[in-house]
Amino acid sequence: MPTNYRGSEATKKMVSEQIAQRFGQDEVQNYNPYANCMTFRQWLAAGYRVRRGEKALKSITYIEVKDENGEVVKKYPKTVNLFYEKQVEEIAS
Numbered sequence: 001m002p003t004n005y006r007g008s009e010a011t012k013k014m015v016s017e018q019i020a021q022r023f024g025q026d027e028v029q030n031y032n033p034y035a036n037c038m039t040f041r042q043w044l045a046a047g048y049r050v051r052r053g054e055k056a057l058k059s060i061t062y063i064e065v066k067d068e069n070g071e072v073v074k075k076y077p078k079t080v081n082l083f084y085e086k087q088v089e090e091i092a093s
Helices: 009-023 025-030 040-045
Strands: 048-050 057-066 072-084 088-090
Touching (some): 009 025
Antiparallel strands (some): 057 072
């Protein structure tokens, strides 16, 4: 299940560094923000669950507030909790 990732290179790098810390530098080359790093709900929808005790990887996205004309009047950061494929297991049917 592909993610709805729309992040920047900076956020990709931030998550890559966390993956390297937890799973080793070699694992970073397997990281694909479009396919194997998703939110809790995205993993559930794909038929997987986050293993008990796993801690989320932190990412940041920016929410845009638009006025009635569609112009962006404000942006604010929002933390997104992600889980990497090594942190989930398939839900038995």
